[in-house]
Amino acid sequence: MSWIIWTLWTLLFALFETAALVNRRKGDTLSENTRRLFRVRTSKAGRAIFTVGWLGFAGWFLLHILTETM
DSSP: OHHHHHHHHHHHHHHHHHHHHHHOOTTOSHHHHHHHHHTTTTOHHHHHHHHHHHHHHHHHHHHHHHHOOO
């Protein structure tokens, strides 16, 4: 059952992100909203927080996928 939810979530994300890319309005995409949320263009602290968070998540996820057992 959870695979259905993940599949639907992925399809919805792809649909919304594609619509945002096609309409070319500024501020619609996930990356644009992430930049604005963390203020990566104007704040060194925001850039650092995003970097640490991203690297932390990526490291955790890598280990989680490679080492977790069912």
